[in-house]
Amino acid sequence: MSILPRFNRLFAADGKCFDVAVDHGFFGERNFLTDIEDMHKVVATLVDAAPDAIQLSIGQAPILQHIPGKGKPALVLRTDIANVYGKTLPRKLYSRTIDAPVEQALRLDAACVVVNLFNLPDQPEVYEACIDNICALKPQCERCGMPLMIEPLVMKDNATAGGYMVDGDIDKILPLVRQAIELGADIIKADPTDDVSQYHKVIQVAAGKPVLVRGGGKVSDAEILQRTYDLMQQGARGIVYGRNVIQHPNPAGMTRALMAIVHNGTTPADAAWYIG
Secondary structure, eight states: OOSHHHHHHHSOTTSOEEEEEOOGGGGOOGGGGTTOSOHHHHHHHHHHHOOSEEEEOTTTHHHHHTSOSSOSOEEEEEOEEEOOOSSSOOSSOOEEEOSSHHHHHHHTTOSEEEEEEEEOTTOHHHHHHHHHHHHHHHHHHHHHTOOEEEEEEEBOOHHHHTSOOBOOOHHHHHHHHHHHHHTTOSEEEEOOOSSGGGTHHHHHHTTTSOEEEEOOSOOOHHHHHHHHHHHHHTTOOEEEESHHHHTSSSHHHHHHHHHHHHHHOOOHHHHGGGTO
């Protein structure tokens, strides 16, 4: 079954997409809940700001999908849960998908499902679990015409900063992105490289599949706007940002600023007008 109908709901007519991720509560960390305690308010604010998509967990997706009308953002459904984000790691790490993920996505009218591909230092069991998750998801997605977004995440050692932090080493990102493509990704959600001017190599290794860039940790307005502009110039097809939007004092304004950069090529200086 073709993924095109749902693909066209996720991406705008220009082939680009801004997906706001609000699935952070799925991972069980208190600091991830900052400014998203009231999910009904958060979702309503984002819907009013009109990004292309909102990324939610199975338990929170109905908040979006129960809003009436045709104009609301598409749903991207997070299908996997992991316990790898804490400053102090538990005795056993895991990554597993929800049961019947594609069936649940269809019932919620999702336009896409997303799953992680973790590369954590000296944690081969988590990496293997991610491979198993993807291998199980791919044929389900194919049968149902559901686009599969894979999120290849290269992390630094947990002890370095008291929690896994993004590793922007392009030589680590490239093979993991390609592996996600080889496993059947329809869309890639990948971290920015340390040197943003090299990001076209990530686009190239994705072999024609659209690459959406992950936002990562909270940074200044100036940094996130400039980085987004530079990444779009490198050939990215869009962004998936969470904390830089939902933890911003003006999440609606930041959403509109980033939409202007993604879809209109607006400069960071001009896009900052939306934030005030």
